[in-house]
Amino acid sequence: MTRRPDNVALALTQVSAAYGQRGVLHDISFTLQRGEMLAIVGPNGAGKSTLLRVAGGSLRPSRGEIELLQRPLAAYNRRELARVLATVAQENPVAFRFTVLEIVLMGRAPHLGAFRLETRHDLAAALSAMELFDLVPLADRPIDELSGGERKRVFLARALAQQPRVMLLDEPTAFLDMRHVVEILRQFRELCARSGIAVVATMHDLNAAASYADRLLLLSGGARLALGPPDEVLTVRNLEQLYGVSVQIGRNPVTGAPAIFPGGAMKT
Amino acid sequence: MRGKISEHAAAARRPEPVPVSLESLxxxxxxxxxxxxxLGILGIGSTMVGVIATAFGSVHINLLRALRDPLSPDHAILIGARLPRVFMGAIVGALLATVGAALQALVRNPLAEGGILGISGGGALGAILAMALLTQAPAADVLVPLCAFVASLLSMLAVYRLARLEGRLEPFTLLLVGVIFNAFWGAAIMLVNSVVNFYFSRSILFWLMGSFEAPTWREVAIVSVAAIGGLVILLGYARDMNLLSLGDDDAAQLGVDIARVRRIIFVATSVMIGAAVSVSGIISFVGLIVPHLLRLALGADHRLLLPASFLAGAGFTVAADLIARTVVAPTELPVGAITALCGGPFFIYVLRREGRKSLLL
Structure with a gap:
């Protein structure tokens, strides 16, 4: 996808955010192209989830501008926003025993009028999202009988069924087994390329981020430490500064992406 | 090491997806x-319960004669007493079960119902105070239900205002404040009970345990408007109730205006409960047990759960009232005692049988 202004899916300009008096994000700027996958990495408490909340409109920034599809985020009403932007939170609580398919179909809600049941078109959208994440055999299972990884895939499928232009994923690969980490990241990679969906995902797994994300945003104490392709930003210097442990960087023999090997804690 | 990683990569390659038809889902x-x-089956079932409840009572009547001969005593009993009572039981039961289902969605807790949120307790206190203070008033039969209605709305406002923290209505806080109010109103009613004379004590029991004794057609009509109107309003938010089950953040990002939906559900259910309490007192357990059993049988989707609760609540309550008025006839039992006596053990039985899952819902 070429870098043109009209290809910008999401743009943050000097965004800061705070919970009460406590500043959590400081002066963050980045633009996300259509079809691009951006991974946000950083230690616990670096502001990754907060950045997603701000970008998704659920937390108002204390300063700065956010544009979604070249339109100020604040200008969207709830339902308009839900039709173009989908979020998958880290925790996915469900109060009652809905089936997997029912949860995925909830992603169609922003497209439906009041009193409406889902149409065949909605069902088809849910089905293709479930196929992508191996969920079809689980369609009629109650959500509370699923494992953590299966449950995570259900919520990713729900976000996909929303048919958004931008997706914000908080730790999408947490709880997933190795096969599904690889599968899901590759699915998102293909989705980005095929349908031009822009994805922002917070991740703890630096190697997975390096293999699948176009660019990485390194967050440290709520501020941007580095932003760029994995090769450029995953340096020993950056990572040691970010996590406070010594690291070695090699190559992933399959993808050729940088591979991080943490060593011991650094003396300070 | 290298070989291992490539093997994993190969294993992760997905098989060709088998085509799945939409109908199979x-x-x-x-x-x-x-x-x-x-809904058809539940409607037919509840109608059958209604017909049986109309045919039987403390006095035997011949239904055929009652319908054919408008001057027969059978006709007078049927139209003047039996039918309004069955209709009242049906509509109040329908209302309470619907309200229960909606409130459970509102607070994301299967233990919520009108009684637990303290709304019906406030209504009952209003009725009792009106009875004790307005005995000499010319239109006491209208004033007492009116006071019950107003008091339940005031109680609702108090719970609502006190449960709001920093402008947000938190489900857990709401439940907690409601429980406290329920206990508080209960204590206030006991206090009134201990200072009024014996004659009133019996009427107080009526409000506390609920009864469909001698309703007028006008009362039936008023409660019907509240129940059906309330159902229609709540149905408009049934999908939002589904989304609320995912938590506030997810519901909001799927386009739900949470503050507004909460407010509407809360006000609609309160008005409904107020209407029910004003004519029949506190009838517990219907709002708890009916939605719970339906959820087990039909699933959690509120677009079905709400109307299903409406129909099943009607049948359940009419059946309970039939027991209340026939089992030790001519003496009548309070219907609320029957719903609680039948409902309680059955509820525990279902919970035990379903084990952990059912508690989680």
Missing amino acids: DAAHLTRTRMLLT
Whole structure:
């Protein structure tokens, strides 16, 4: 996808955010192209989830501008926003025993009028999202009988069924087994390329981020430490500064992406 | 090491997906057919209960004669006493079960119902105070239900205002404040009970345990408007109730205006409960047990759960009232005692049988 202004899916300009008096994000700027996958990495408490909340409109920034599809985020009403932007939170609580398919179909809600049941078109959208994440055999299972990884895939499928232009994923690969980490990241990679969906995902797994994300945003104490392709930003210097442990960087023999090997804690 | 990683990469390559037809998914979500079929069966079932309840009572009547001969005593009993009572039981039961289902969605807790949120307790106190203070008033039979209605709304306002923290209505806080109010109103009613004379004590029991004794057609009509109007309003938010089950953040990002939806559900259910309490007192357990059993049988989708609760609540309550007025006839038992006596053990039985899952819902 070429870098043109009209290809910008999401743009943050000097965004800061705070919970009460406590500043959590400081002066963050980045633009996300259509079809691009951006991974946000950083230690616990670096502001990754907060950045997603701000970008998704659920937390108002204390300063700065956010544009979604070249339109100020604040200008969207709830339902308009839900039709173009989908979020998958880290925790996915469900109060009652809905089936997997029912949860995925909830992603169609922003497209439906009041009193409406889902149409065949909605069902088809849910089905293709479930196929992508191996969920079809689980369609009629109650959500509370699923494992953590299966449950995570259900919520990713729900976000996909929303048919958004931008997706914000908080730790999408947490709880997933190795096969599904690889599968899901590759699915998102293909989705980005095929349908031009822009994805922002917070991740703890630096190697997975390096293999699948176009660019990485390194967050440290709520501020941007580095932003760029994995090769450029995953340096020993950056990572040691970010996590406070010594690291070695090699190559992933399959993808050729940088591979991080943490060593011991650094003396300070 | 290298070989191992490539093997994993190869294993992760997905097999060709087997095509799945949309129809094969019908069992896993709410379809129009399933909805109509379920509601049809529940409607027929509840109607049958209604017919049986009309045929039997403390006095035997001949239904055929009652319908043919408008001057027969059978006709007078049927139209003047039996039918309004069955209709009142049906509509109040329908209302309470619907309110229970909606409130459970509102607070994301299967233990919520009108009684637990303290709303019906406030209404009962209003009725009792009106009875004790307005005995000499010319239109006491209208004033008492009116006071019950107003008091339940005031109680609702108090719970609502006190449960709001920093402008947000938190489900857990709401439940907690409601429970406290329920206990508080209960204590206030006991206090009134201990200072008024014996004659009133019996009427107080009526409000506390609920009864469909001698309703007028006008009362039936008023409660019907509240119940049916309330159901229609709540149905408009049934999908939002589904989304609320995912938590506030997810519901909001799927386009739900949470503050507004909460407010509307809360006000609609309160008005409904107020109307029910004003004519029949506190009838507990209907709002708890009916939605719970339906959720186990039909699933959690509120677009089906709400109308299904409406129909099943009607049948359940009419049946309970039939027991209340026939089992030790001519003496009548309070219907609320029957619903609680039958409902309680049955509820525990279902919970135990379903084990952990059912508690989680």
